[in-house]
Amino acid sequence: MHCQKCEKKASIHLQQHRMALCKEHFLEWLLNQTENSIKKFHLFTKGERILVAVSGGKDSLSLWDILWQLGYCVDGIYIDLGIDARIGYSQKSRLLAEQFASERKLKLKVVDVKAAYSENIPEMTERTQRGQSKPCSVCGLVKRYIMNKSALEEGYAVLATAHNLDDEAAILLMNTLNWSMDLIRRQLPLLPERPGFVRKVKPFYRTYEREAAAYALLSGIRYIYEECPYSKGSTQLYHKRILNQIEDRQPSVKLDFYLGYLRANENRMFALKADDKENIHEYYCANCGQLTNRGDLCSFCNLTSGQKL
Amino acid sequence: MHCQKCEKKASIHLQQHRMALCKEHFLEWLLNQTENSIKKFHLFTKGERILVAVSGGKDSLSLWDILWQLGYCVDGIYIDLGIDARIGYSQKSRLLAEQFASERKLKLKVVDVKAAYSENIPEMTERTQRGQSKPCSVCGLVKRYIMNKSALEEGYAVLATAHNLDDEAAILLMNTLNWSMDLIRRQLPLLPERPGFVRKVKPFYRTYEREAAAYALLSGIRYIYEECPYSKGSTQLYHKRILNQIEDRQPSVKLDFYLGYLRANENRMFALKADDKENIHEYYCANCGQLTNRGDLCSFCNLTSGQKL
Numbered sequence: 001m002h003c004q005k006c007e008k009k010a011s012i013h014l015q016q017h018r019m020a021l022c023k024e025h026f027l028e029w030l031l032n033q034t035e036n037s038i039k040k041f042h043l044f045t046k047g048e049r050i051l052v053a054v055s056g057g058k059d060s061l062s063l064w065d066i067l068w069q070l071g072y073c074v075d076g077i078y079i080d081l082g083i084d085a086r087i088g089y090s091q092k093s094r095l096l097a098e099q100f101a102s103e104r105k106l107k108l109k110v111v112d113v114k115a116a117y118s119e120n121i122p123e124m125t126e127r128t129q130r131g132q133s134k135p136c137s138v139c140g141l142v143k144r145y146i147m148n149k150s151a152l153e154e155g156y157a158v159l160a161t162a163h164n165l166d167d168e169a170a171i172l173l174m175n176t177l178n179w180s181m182d183l184i185r186r187q188l189p190l191l192p193e194r195p196g197f198v199r200k201v202k203p204f205y206r207t208y209e210r211e212a213a214a215y216a217l218l219s220g221i222r223y224i225y226e227e228c229p230y231s232k233g234s235t236q237l238y239h240k241r242i243l244n245q246i247e248d249r250q251p252s253v254k255l256d257f258y259l260g261y262l263r264a265n266e267n268r269m270f271a272l273k274a275d276d277k278e279n280i281h282e283y284y285c286a287n288c289g290q291l292t293n294r295g296d297l298c299s300f301c302n303l304t305s306g307q308k309l
Numbered sequence: 310m311h312c313q314k315c316e317k318k319a320s321i322h323l324q325q326h327r328m329a330l331c332k333e334h335f336l337e338w339l340l341n342q343t344e345n346s347i348k349k350f351h352l353f354t355k356g357e358r359i360l361v362a363v364s365g366g367k368d369s370l371s372l373w374d375i376l377w378q379l380g381y382c383v384d385g386i387y388i389d390l391g392i393d394a395r396i397g398y399s400q401k402s403r404l405l406a407e408q409f410a411s412e413r414k415l416k417l418k419v420v421d422v423k424a425a426y427s428e429n430i431p432e433m434t435e436r437t438q439r440g441q442s443k444p445c446s447v448c449g450l451v452k453r454y455i456m457n458k459s460a461l462e463e464g465y466a467v468l469a470t471a472h473n474l475d476d477e478a479a480i481l482l483m484n485t486l487n488w489s490m491d492l493i494r495r496q497l498p499l500l501p502e503r504p505g506f507v508r509k510v511k512p513f514y515r516t517y518e519r520e521a522a523a524y525a526l527l528s529g530i531r532y533i534y535e536e537c538p539y540s541k542g543s544t545q546l547y548h549k550r551i552l553n554q555i556e557d558r559q560p561s562v563k564l565d566f567y568l569g570y571l572r573a574n575e576n577r578m579f580a581l582k583a584d585d586k587e588n589i590h591e592y593y594c595a596n597c598g599q600l601t602n603r604g605d606l607c608s609f610c611n612l613t614s615g616q617k618l
Binding site for chain 1: 388579
């Protein structure tokens, strides 16, 4: 098969876009697609300081690389979760993130959870009952808190995460099977800034996981191949597999599903009605001062102050 | 495992309801559930004449039996589609529907498509290009037209079809993956009467396919085991299989998905907004006089008057 743009041998066939491209044109195409995604939802501008959350995996390193190539002002944050799981998961992924940054002379902030809060993620999980010994729930809470805090404290305009289309479609499927309207309402590429919370964006919302992986491979980015060992058996991975099955039969179903949701959202399909009330209670955490929807301590401070959750 | 109501040996385990029941209590339970479903959405009352669409399969014969047992005034309509497909599909299913009716002294109207309109379904499909040689689209059009016409002409208050929860959840999944809002809006257990169209209801909207099959087996109803030979490979069957997979991991997901949709609908989540317009054009078919959204002939008369569609 030949590249659609230059007749060279194609390196990748994007069935969902009915398109085959050589290495150079694929890399260029993904850069352009990301730029268009950023502009379409006004995620950020060239003048703003961006902090990208980096895990050492293909998605976040590809995103960081692309934003950098596009000329955005973008630093990285790596959170060392202290997950070993017999494969040295955190150690390996941290090294890869650091190498990526130093090769490009980019700024990477590293937060070591154990150093900062006395326990790593597996230890916090073991102590609390949150997540029934699956650390994903504790881990999500800790990462969200640290990313937001770091972005705010260091004056970034925006925090970018590398959630890709496969992630977004799987989460949307999960939330749609339950019709969890509050979650469906918020699954947007841009969550605007509000007091105590930095603007959050997902520039890869229309990028297939396979495209992010191909970008990393073709541009020579070294990333950690292993998924987090704790994600095995997770509901989100299960829904990803289901959508992969449907995509095999019906190419572009993930894209149609998520973009169709965005259109339905633009048409105010999921908007709160005039007589609905959103359950927002605003308190300030007695420890860290962050806005929270519960009195006394926020969930994070509750977790790190040694409470059982 | 024992019956939850009488300690006899259980005949069926309903994982989605965390319940095991013996034969008698299962039959009673499904009768009660159907009665509750009818009342919940005010589908029809004891004083109204109901026409139930009967295919000879487990769903429609179980529904007819249950409505009859519950004391509703219910006749059947069987449409002979003329589908042979080397297994005598229409012939077999017609015979089973007729036997069912005569054993219970119930009234069954039979409409033979070929006798009434000169061609059977496979012949219509071959002549036209509708459905790209898959007869499902032609078949659906013909059945909907004949059922509606018969119900109106013979003064029935309501037409009941035996769409079960597996059907509804699969169609909803299909329409949600596309966010086809017009179709999502109309996927309700009750479509009210409007000029030219009888009220349409689906009393089995919360009945699992497996429950309808168990009812038929346990109450000794003979039904055609084969699915329509043309349904093989259909998108709806595919989505049913996908939902069966998810249900295996997450029992009651089909029920939660469809009932969650009904609740979201009650909360006017899918309602047309004040400034949206529904594309309704109303014409009358020049041949049969039925309301249609196209000028000149309606789709059915176009089909049966020998036009290519």
